[in-house]
Amino acid sequence: MNWRAASAGLALLAVTVGRVHAEPPDPVRRDYHLTARQIADGSYVVEGSTEDFSRANGGLMVNSAFIVTDEGVIVLDTGPSRLFGEQFRALIDRTSGGKPIVQVINSHLHPDHFLGNQAFAPETLSATSETIAGMSAAGEDFTTNMYRLLGNWMLDTEPVVPKTVLQAHTAVVGGHRLHYLTLAGHSDSDVALFDETTGVLYAADLVFHDRTPTTPHADIAPWLAALAALEALKFKVVVPGHGPVAQDAGPLHQTADWLRWLDGTLRQAARQGLSEAEVFRLPIPERFSALSLTRAEFERSVVHLYPALLRGQLQPSATKVE
Amino acid sequence: MGEKNVCCNSLSRFLPGWAVAVSVIWGLGTAHAGQADPLASVMWDSVHQEVLAGQPVVFDPAVRVITAARVENTMQVPIEVEVDDSVGPVSEIVVFADHNPIPRILTYRPLSARPRIGLSFKVQEATPIRAAARTADGVWHVGGQWADAAGGGCTTPSAGQRSRAWESHLNEATYHRWPRADGSERLQVSLVHPMDTGLAPGIPAFYLTRLVLRDQDGTPLAELLPAEPVAENPLFALDLRPARPGKTVWRLEGGDSDGNLVAASLPPSPQEGGQ
Numbered sequence: 001m002n003w004r005a006a007s008a009g010l011a012l013l014a015v016t017v018g019r020v021h022a023e024p025p026d027p028v029r030r031d032y033h034l035t036a037r038q039i040a041d042g043s044y045v046v047e048g049s050t051e052d053f054s055r056a057n058g059g060l061m062v063n064s065a066f067i068v069t070d071e072g073v074i075v076l077d078t079g080p081s082r083l084f085g086e087q088f089r090a091l092i093d094r095t096s097g098g099k100p101i102v103q104v105i106n107s108h109l110h111p112d113h114f115l116g117n118q119a120f121a122p123e124t125l126s127a128t129s130e131t132i133a134g135m136s137a138a139g140e141d142f143t144t145n146m147y148r149l150l151g152n153w154m155l156d157t158e159p160v161v162p163k164t165v166l167q168a169h170t171a172v173v174g175g176h177r178l179h180y181l182t183l184a185g186h187s188d189s190d191v192a193l194f195d196e197t198t199g200v201l202y203a204a205d206l207v208f209h210d211r212t213p214t215t216p217h218a219d220i221a222p223w224l225a226a227l228a229a230l231e232a233l234k235f236k237v238v239v240p241g242h243g244p245v246a247q248d249a250g251p252l253h254q255t256a257d258w259l260r261w262l263d264g265t266l267r268q269a270a271r272q273g274l275s276e277a278e279v280f281r282l283p284i285p286e287r288f289s290a291l292s293l294t295r296a297e298f299e300r301s302v303v304h305l306y307p308a309l310l311r312g313q314l315q316p317s318a319t320k321v322e
Numbered sequence: 323m324g325e326k327n328v329c330c331n332s333l334s335r336f337l338p339g340w341a342v343a344v345s346v347i348w349g350l351g352t353a354h355a356g357q358a359d360p361l362a363s364v365m366w367d368s369v370h371q372e373v374l375a376g377q378p379v380v381f382d383p384a385v386r387v388i389t390a391a392r393v394e395n396t397m398q399v400p401i402e403v404e405v406d407d408s409v410g411p412v413s414e415i416v417v418f419a420d421h422n423p424i425p426r427i428l429t430y431r432p433l434s435a436r437p438r439i440g441l442s443f444k445v446q447e448a449t450p451i452r453a454a455a456r457t458a459d460g461v462w463h464v465g466g467q468w469a470d471a472a473g474g475g476c477t478t479p480s481a482g483q484r485s486r487a488w489e490s491h492l493n494e495a496t497y498h499r500w501p502r503a504d505g506s507e508r509l510q511v512s513l514v515h516p517m518d519t520g521l522a523p524g525i526p527a528f529y530l531t532r533l534v535l536r537d538q539d540g541t542p543l544a545e546l547l548p549a550e551p552v553a554e555n556p557l558f559a560l561d562l563r564p565a566r567p568g569k570t571v572w573r574l575e576g577g578d579s580d581g582n583l584v585a586a587s588l589p590p591s592p593q594e595g596g597q
Contacts, residue, residue, distance in 0.1 A: 276402075277388040277440055278402060300392070303400065304394065310510065311496070315498060317574070318588070
């Protein structure tokens with residue numbers, strides 16, 4: 001592994017890794033006020049807040065990233081709206097000096113990661129076959145729901161589904177040795193990108209940081225397996241899908257801790273025969289107080305995951321009389 | 323989060339104070355139709371007539387409706403109704419949603435059971451979800467909360483299952499019984515049923531209309547009168563008070579709107595770790 005370039009870059013950049021409070025989005029001017037934070041050599045993140053979707057933040061509660069290489073720019077996730085995509089694209093062009101964008105990756109099917117696709121050339125868009133299928137099936141519904149949540153920020157946004165199928169592989173692009181990892185757990189298919197050259201792991205929504213993980217399409221067992229696989233990569237910087245960039249595995253541990261607690265709590269509740277609404281009111285341990293939106297996301301997760309666990313406890317009645 | 327939801331959340335924040343005040347005022351014996359509704363629903367007067375026949379009501383925080391602040395799946399909205407013992411014996415609980423095209427969701431006659439029920443139902447749009455518990459004096463004690471009808475950011479609007487797998491298993495029951503330390507017994511029971519509302523084009527109404535749970539000696543333990551909005555393959559959580567908890571074989575009897583019968587035997591469930 002070539003860690004020298006990475007180490008040199010990181011030594012200079014270490015002071016910049018940490019929370020930077022940029023100017024918040026302006027709903028009146030419809031300006032996201034995007035800023036690119038350099039996290040390693042040629043490597044940038046546009047960091048969203050740890051809030052929920054709102055008309056105040058325009059959906060800037062998700063992290064998007066790009067890598068500027070000698071052969072062009074690679075983009076990971078395009079944000080929640082056409083407007084975000086356009087302003088993100090302009091920021092990339094300014095930062096890279098107008099280098100061509102050679103690849104845009106949509107990490108998974110959720111709308112805050114691909115509804116900015118309209119701002120990028122269709123032939124550069126890529127996602128796994130599962131994600132392409134998921135976007136094709138739910139893209140219109142996702143978009144409708146995002147209009148409801150974000151209002152004017154969504155103007156003219158339409159779902160654009162990638163045609164290029166992304167598979168797990170390793171490639172050297174402009175001097176960056178990139179591992180494209182196809183994992184699952186947050187959704188049916190989650191892409192993480194590991195830049196071995198800089199040591200940056202772009203984990204997308206497999207990793208949440210100081211923000212409660214969301215579970216509308218989650219399967220906790222493979223998610224935990226994916227987190228273990230990511231931790232084995234010995235990265236130097238991790239870019240979560242939501243929440244601040246970090247220089248250690250803390251966000252991976254935090255995500256796994258929540259998922260294990262959630263899974264254990266729901267299984268225990270099912271064994272006791274609790275109803276969904278009773279599970280809503282179970283206490284959340286103090287150690288998760290650093291995470292935003294715990295109660296709201298716990299309620300959502302109960303709805304997503306609990307019915308199947310509870311029904312798993314039921315047995316057939318002894319007889320049925322016609 | 324939509325404007326409606328913001329409105330609902332701010333309303334529910336003020337609800338306890340509101341409800342207490344309203345309850346105190348009307349507790350003085352002035353309960354009658356046309357009172358202000360703490361949930362400020364334009365449909366209140368209408369559902370009061372339609373669902374409760376305009377009978378006397380009192381808005382009472384002792385009747386609690388618990389549901390998710392945000393509905394993730396409009397076809398399966400979980401709800402729990404709890405009535406405090408302070409209300410006195412409850413003969414009937416009616417659960418309803420003001421803005422649903424068919425407001426009444428279910429009527430529950432707890433008989434000897436605790437005045438408490440959990441179930442899931444379908445919503446059409448953001449709506450107050452209410453429970454009315456009738457006490458011996460004939461007054462309905464009404465509680466409720468608003469529920470938004472669209473989900474979180476990565477949730478898609480839901481459709482009912484179009485599978486017809488239910489046809490060969492119609493009205494079959496699955497269940498589990500959990501004896502509780504207080505002498506009651508929790509039952510979670512589900513029936514295979516499409517619970518068609520009749521509102522979807524080309525699909526006539528077809529739903530469970532009556533379920534009676536009986537103890538081994540025939541004593542009725544509780545009675546449910548579901549309506550169209552109950553979710554498909556309904557799952558009910560009940561807290562029964564049988565004479566001999568965890569010992570006797572119960573029977574679930576009833577039928578649906580097409581005259582298909584429910585008849586299931588529910589022996590005590592094996593308890594984990596001898597609980």
